[in-house]
Amino acid sequence: xxxxxxxxxxxxxxxxxxxxxxxxxxxxxxxxxxxxxxxxxxxxxxxxxxxxxxxxxxxxxxxxxx
Amino acid sequence: xxxxxxxxxxxxxxxxxxxxxxxxxxxxxxxxxxxxxxxxxxxxxxxxxxxxxxxxxxxxxxxxxxxxxxxxxxxxxxxxxxxxxxxxxxxxxxxxxxxxxxxxxxxxxxxxxxxxxxxxxxxxxxxxxxxxxxxxxxxxxxxxxxxxxxxxxxxxxxxxxxxxxxxxxxxxxxxxxxxxxxxxxxxxxxxxx
Numbered sequence: 001x002x003x004x005x006x007x008x009x010x011x012x013x014x015x016x017x018x019x020x021x022x023x024x025x026x027x028x029x030x031x032x033x034x035x036x037x038x039x040x041x042x043x044x045x046x047x048x049x050x051x052x053x054x055x056x057x058x059x060x061x062x063x064x065x066x
Numbered sequence: 067x068x069x070x071x072x073x074x075x076x077x078x079x080x081x082x083x084x085x086x087x088x089x090x091x092x093x094x095x096x097x098x099x100x101x102x103x104x105x106x107x108x109x110x111x112x113x114x115x116x117x118x119x120x121x122x123x124x125x126x127x128x129x130x131x132x133x134x135x136x137x138x139x140x141x142x143x144x145x146x147x148x149x150x151x152x153x154x155x156x157x158x159x160x161x162x163x164x165x166x167x168x169x170x171x172x173x174x175x176x177x178x179x180x181x182x183x184x185x186x187x188x189x190x191x192x193x194x195x196x197x198x199x200x201x202x203x204x205x206x207x208x209x210x211x212x213x214x215x216x217x218x219x220x221x222x223x224x225x226x227x228x229x230x231x232x233x234x235x236x237x238x239x240x241x242x243x244x245x246x247x248x249x250x251x252x253x254x255x256x257x258x259x
Binding site: 001004007008011026028048050054055 | 137138139141143145146147149150256
């Protein structure tokens with residue numbers, strides 16, 4: 001459960017970072033904006049992997065909590 | 067009931083600002099609290115077993131495995147499907163960016179609502195603006211009444227044909243009304259000076 005919540009937080013931070021970064025990146029081509037987008041995308045991949053792998057047939061976490 | 071919308075509630079904050087705040091702060095907060103309550107109830111009661119297995123248990127078969135899943139495993143699957151839906155939605159908005167809709171006419175309201183509200187729009191044409199309040203209230207009251215009206219212990223749709231038929235009828239009616247609203251000429255409901 002704690003792992004799931006941590007992944008959701010990673011996802012939320014990643015989505016937020018991409019949205020914030022896109023303003024500067026696409027709007028004015030700011031380097032900081034693009035950097036924020038890249039970091040955000042990495043966080044999205046890290047956060048979503050644990051949810052997508054079981055969905056695509058991979059091995060799910062064996063968390064014993066009911 | 068309409069006090070929140072009146073100028074007595076806040077003379078300095080325009081109605082548009084109040085509705086904006088309601089949509090970005092109050093409604094999402096209420097929605098989040100409802101979701102938290104929903105998840106806590108799911109965790110408390112466990113994941114539902116399959117309807118056919120639960121029905122068989124009522125008729126003497128062995129009790130089904132409680133859901134056959136854990137809250138965490140189920141949550142991971144739900145978030146995974148949610149991410150797929152989010153990705154598809156983002157892709158669709160990139161391919162077909164949503165527009166702002168038709169140009170409003172100052173002082174007059176002759177535009178149609180977004181598609182998701184179209185099924186209740188014909189009631190506004192037939193019965194006036196007040197219908198926009200009482201039609202959704204009736205619909206949601208009907209939903210709330212379902213567990214009180216349908217007391218059948220069985221869960222399988224095949225054993226609840228009357229209620230399933232009513233649900234299908236309501237769904238078909240909403241689709242029909244939405245199509246009707248989409249193809250009829252908008253009527254003027256508000257006229258300004």
